[in-house]
Amino acid sequence: MSDEPEQQRDYRPTVFLPKTGFPMKAGLPQKEPGILARWEEEDLYGQLREARSGREKFILHDGPPYANGNIHIGHALNKVLKDAVVRTQSLLGKDAPYVPGWDCHGLPIEWKVEEKYRKKKRNKDEVPAAEFRAECREYAAEWVGVQREQFKRLGISGAWDRPYLTMAPDAEAGIVAELLKFAETGQLYRGAKPVMWSPVEKTALAEAEVEYEDITSTQIDVAFEITECPNVPKLVGAHAVIWTTTPWTIPVNQALAYGPDVDYALVEWGGTNRNFLVAKPLVEAFIERFHAANPSEHLEHFGKTFKGSDLAGTIARHPMHHLGGFFAEPRPLLPGDFVTTDSGTGLVHMAPDHGEDDFELCKAHGLNPKFVVDADGRYKEDWLWLPRTDERSGSVINPKFNAPDGPICSDLREAGALLSSSADYQHSYPHSWRSKAKVIYRCTPQWFVPMDQETSVVPAEAGTSLNGNASPDEIPASAGMTLRQKAMQAIDATRFVPAKGKNRIDSMVEGRPDWVLSRQRAWGVPITLFVDRASGEYLVDEAVNARIVEAVKAEGVNAWREENAAHFLGETRNPDDYEMVADILDVWFDSGSTHAFVLESDNWPELSSPADLYLEGSDQHRGWFQSSLLESCATRGRAPYKAVLTHGFTMAADGRKMSKSLGNTVDPLKVMGEYGADIIRLWALSVDYTEDHRIGPEILKGVGDQYRRLRNTFRYMLGALEGYTGNLEDAGAVPELEVYVLALLADLDGRLRKAVEDYDFNTYVRALTEFCNEDLSAFFFDIRKDSLYCDAPEDDRRRAYRAVLDLLFHALVRYAAPVLVFTAEEVWQSRYPDGGSVHLLEWPMVPGVTADGARWKALRELREDVFEAIEPLRREKVIRSGLEAEVSVPASAVPEGFSDEDLAELFITGTVTRHDGEGITVTKSDDAKCGRCWRLLPEVEEDGALCNRCERVVDGWDAAHAQGGEA
Template sequence: MTETTARDYSETLYLPKTDFPMRAGLPKKEPEIIARWKAMDLYRRLREAAKDRDKYILHDGPPYANGNIHIGHALNKTLKDIVTRSMQMQGWDSNYVPGWDCHGLPIEWKIEEQYRARGKNKDEVPINEFRKECRDFANHWIGVQREEFRRLGIEGDWENPYLTMNFEAEAFIAGEIMKFATSGQLYRGSKPVMWSVVEKTALAEAEIEYHDYQSDQIWVKFPVVEAGGLDEKVTEELLDAAVVIWTTTPWTIPGNRAISYSSKIAYALYEVTQDDLPEDNWVQKGDRLILAEALAAGVFEQSRVQRYEHLRQVAADELAALTCAHPLREAGLGGYDFDVPLLDGDHVTDDTGTGFVHTAPGHGTDDFEIWMASRQALEARGISAAIPFTVADDGFYTKEAPGFEGAQVITHKGEKGDANRRVIEALKASGNLIGLGRLKHQYPHSWRSKKPIIFRNTPQWFVHMDKPLEGGATDTLRSRALQAIADTRFVPDSGQNRLRSMIENRPDWVLSRQRAWGVPIAVFRNEEDGRLAPGPDFSANEELIARIKAAFAEEGADAWFADGAKERFLDGLVNDPENWTQVRDILDVWFDSGSTHAFCLEQRDDLKPHRQGRGGKDYVLYLEGSDQHRGWFQSSLLESCGTRGVAPYDAVLTHGFTMDEEGRKMSKSLGNQTFPQDVIKDYGADILRLWTASVEYWEDQRIGPEILKTTVDSYRKLRNTIRWMLGSLTHFTGEEVALADMPELERLMLHRLAELDELVRKAYWEFDYKKIIHHLGTFLTVELSAFYFDVRKDALYCDPASSVRRKAALYVIDKLFNCVVVWLAPILPFTTEEAWLERKGSQEITIHLEQFPAVPQSWRDDKLAERWAKVRTVRRVVTGALEIERREKRIGSSLEAHPTVHVTDPQLLAALEGIDAAEIFITSQATITAAEAPEGAFTLPEVKGVAVVPGLAEGRKCARSWKILPEVGADPEYPDVTPRDAEALREWDAARNAA
């Protein structure tokens, strides 16, 4: 056919065609996809597809059910979803069962706030009525959070989550604490704990945060009253002296029972020699003080003393022989006439203070431990080792603080009471105050009420960390936990050392809370002999435990607080029920969440590992924020080691906290918060998920408007590359091309898929999602869009339908699409689902039932890759030269160019042999020469041995492909196109005529 009129050749080009939009519209599209997943029951289909596989179990650490989710929740849940999706797509049965922590103070606190707003008194409400309100509150927020999590694209068993307040769960939690009771690990002790006066409960370390606080600081004399065993001269010197302490908690002075010093510190006896001290100065000439030498100058400065004499050093054995009077002995209060011994303690330093530590065993962990360690020695000296209860749960002094009963340390609003003032006045009256000031420092506060806490001695329930268990003296809860840590994989590695150090140094595990909303410590205590029921010395453990668990499973933990509960549970099991007290304390919520493995991993068929014990094929992962080393990771470890001897997990993965763009902690007051709900509304959940996978989440990450813009830009590039592949694959008929028949460029792309397959699988196993996004992002945008697709567009659009080159390219693009989209599916579930449906053309399928593609290792060709790395190096120089030509408007497109490329590097020149340089450079013509380049040729400093002299292509412009070649018009049937295009048109016309 001879063309007699100008023809529109655009209809003969195989241009990309797709309904996959360039603009994602994720905020609108994603809810439609979620509805589709619900309609097709995707969760059930995933479970059915994986039912015979080994299990990869990500056990969900329960978020707290008391408010909308925040950005930290979004990061955490997205990471979990990426884990389960990626493991499912690599051949595991990887299930996700969401859970919620429902008990505890935060919810109880909210209900109390509502009561206070209505003028209602919690103490006048029946406890189970109050507990019902707490349960209703938790249920409401579970519903809210469930939908917010689902909107993130989190796939899981949302219809059957685990809740710590489910009756069956409460029965199991009670059963777990009763295991500790029967094994003898649970005990009731008196110990200083962190106490919130505002919330009237003991707090765990995980419930504490530190804020600036201004404290009163005092320097106090303890007059020496005895120096037993020392020679007469030394005794005379020291009996006339006083030991000086410094403290920022004056209110603890009534609880003082000792002074701690360190045998590693140098101490000395000093005498004040200054004559001109004011009469009202608390230190006067002739006063003798014992101080650490390194701190003496600072103490005298605080006491407004400028002249003093160093009399002599005081040895550690001399300090050990001293006994002091309590500084309130002469205050006229009564009750402080006991002796105060000096105890050698490792916790004493000479960094601050006086080198001596005022020791109140009821108000500090170090104080308590040194007092208890010295107990026998003290009693041998006739010193009572009893620890006083000087402060009640409401912050008021008790009668065991003589002279101060009724004074208040902390008010119910968390403000300073009058205790400090009254103690300071009493010390002045006794003549033993030598310095007074204020100190602004970091002080522990409750993370809920944001109010300061105190340390106070209270009866609490503990689990022994170092009591020998079944395996003898070396088998303790601490030793079991340390061994379990050694057996566990930690990501990052530093998490192992962090948790180990916490376990090595932690005191006994305090479990009790004096609240109402939670699972009770379901034991009875005999008031005569301290026995527990259930307990190691109780004969009817099995029956009692069965009764309690059955009642809880039927009625919930409310059964414990119902009228007649004691009689109901003990009926017929004890002869003297009046001697047994029902424990009313509830368990710390960390014990609740630490027990979740017992009623989830061991009870639910969809979570239960196939193996019995550690070492099987199944795998259990715990994933939470790094703060959970002192929270859920630790409580789960201790609970499981105490009852089963091993950790409940095989691996622990941690992430950091999310900061604003400047690295500041997000807060309402700063107005720097990023809310996941806003990100989803503006951009879509896939943008938030891409951000999650792009950051080094195991460290603290940053998010904000500018960072999100960068994420959106990265997403747009990924999406456009996927869109182009979809458009090109419209023309793919499914015809395979043998590897041996493919051009090198196609074989190079298959080689890259083989490389990436190994990288992606390894990175998913190592939870290194940033590596996946980096490499796949670079592959899609740099290697595919900017290189391979750019080079192949001419062949794909213009080659004849029969062209092997075109068929091979389409075959490879199909492989590229299948691999890349499935690899990205765990991270971008919405976008990849949309693309998959567009590609497959069926609404009955889903990408999330796919497995990662099996990429043949026969595709690997390292030598080919080495060659093409050199080819692309030369191409970079040519591209740079042509960019200047375009910028200077000497050419419009690269097809107008004919570069001459001077390659004097032998290796680069050899790599170009047999390569169609014009095709790779996307020019109409190209010349490669080994000759030296003329002066002024274009070069890149980093590429030696390559120079480019741009030139213009010669010949006519092809009306179809726009290449400029001398052979345009060589086919008389198609006089305005190249012979290649003429052949394509001939096939096109024949096919159209046949149709």
């Protein structure tokens, strides 16, 4: 007999550790393209449409992005949010198709093609219009293709082979048809009004095409000598002072405005007998500016005050009156309710060519615009008040033109009218969001949609779709209502998420001017109107309109050309009697009409109108949301949507706006290449998108950690469920811990349903993540790993645990699918390789189990206190794990119904006892450790021996393997 000690048996083969081929390392950048390819090959989107056919519909209408460059992080956030909405609605069992679209017309694309021309020294105006449009179309089509693949790479599911494009002939015909509905119902007019104009791009701009930037301008005070004042004769010879930050508009001045209720005072320039009329509250500010420009001169408050209403009938003369002609005409002082004493002098110079208030006030008093500034922002050659020079003929947006030593200020100074000038006034100013150049207000003939004109009942045909599917019952009567009133009414009937979006669009629509429809460009849908040269009225003829629509449907926008005029007008009209309008439509009219030519079209029979949801960035309150609202209210008497969701903008990690010059942009394509699309999706659905939010390397790293914890949860479940085919009904009695976890799952299910209803994906992801991390991984899985690893396979507790794990798996993989579209598919396929796609599944059926939540909450809080008490002994290496600890807790802290053995299992400690005092005590157990489950128990004779439970399991394992011929 050997004297060697008996070697201890290795019990590891008898431990039932989780087994799975699902890797911890995700490798998303490598895996995701393969999953995408399989979805496309199997036509997953088509399968889903077939599976949900006949179900309740949910229609999210896609706001079209511009087809002119790679996608940016804002695109990624927007499309992921839309995809999450569609997928969660589909998960609820609804038929939720998604048809993507692109905005293809307009200045951004035209500008890019012109850039190519400029590089080749070609003049766009010398290129045939059809050729130029073909290049714009080709450019847009190229970027549609690029962006489509980039959006698909994000895991966005949709009808990518059947998108809508505003430049498709059917779409262009649909846009024309909508325009002609405006014409047929008298909701168009041509008039000369000041509109925002880009001198660089030589076109009118809509408010939505303008962004505001801080600039520094020249501010000037200018004196207008009063020549008549019937109510206050002593004011004759005094000077009314105006203040402006646009010196270039002074040469076009036609009047001055005063506030009838404002108090005005005379200010004396000592030794000169010149008095200046200024609003009393603004005298001190005016004196400060004057002294800054004339430090040796003296101004003082003269003491005489007048009410604004006393200025009625007052006449002044232009500072350049000595030039004669236009400048010598009298400049009346007119009452303006817009005049305030917030800044300036309380007197406002009026240039009806270049301001909305100016235009309206002057028009009301018979003063008309002069149209003296050309499309490029230069004064017309035949109007310049002095001989032309390089400086004098520059663009009015050039800072040199308006500088204190520029031509305007120099002329005013020479005339003795410039009282102060300084190039230091900081303020916000409108710029074109495409060229980034400053815009001006410029009066030009344009086509408008009136906001405050009463309209008759909307005719049934005006609401009929292109395929005739609209019900006349859906078209409300709107007799006697203006477009503004109809839009305000529709806003009240719309749900806004977040709710503050309603106030935003409400105030915008309430105060917006008439809609400027016309643009002076080439790439877009033409304003297909014939104007009678004799009467100036546009032609309204249904037969003519029908021929125009059919021609555009066949040929696209090139159909609108002179040689087709005779065909359009028919045999009874002479084309020479009509002007074919050459302008194109505002691209916001294009996108604002998509509800008509997409949601109501036979091309996409799966869609319907109105849409359940429009979802875009908060800037679209003045863009797509508003243009769609106005277009639909004008033609259908209602909004094209039932709800509107808006998201904020993505900022850099430090909260600053992203900028290439600052180097703080985050490229979603690079992020997908490094981390995978699921990381972008998890980020997008984790942030509070209702506000501006942030992204950066550290933030993405945190999202990566969050993803790894979720992936670990699925990996653990897959391993624990390896080979499992049972169900909860067959598991026998369910322990209280499992009942509690099922109750937590039922609560989670309710919160996730509510989050889907509220489009609250931040709460959705947070609730799902916290459940997986805190309720499962750190609690349930932690407690039950001993049973999973060490109980016999047929043990009731282990069977119940695996049955609940199976329920959890089926629920969680579905909950996660709209967020982690690729990972959820990988998880599902790992367990069910022949089970189809996870994205064909519906919302899980969760048992309606309840538990005493307060009791379990108290127990879990006590458990955390025990962990905290054990930690110092672990750090000091007195014990290596909680299994070596003997814990004593206050009896008063233990919820009713838990035995000491229950507590030891739930706390994962050696033993737990109770005492009548306060605080938790922890000591090292003197018991021996089981060689298989590592628990320290009195029944274990010595370290390495087996506890009673493990002995039974090992005996069974040995017997089973002996029968199988294995040792």
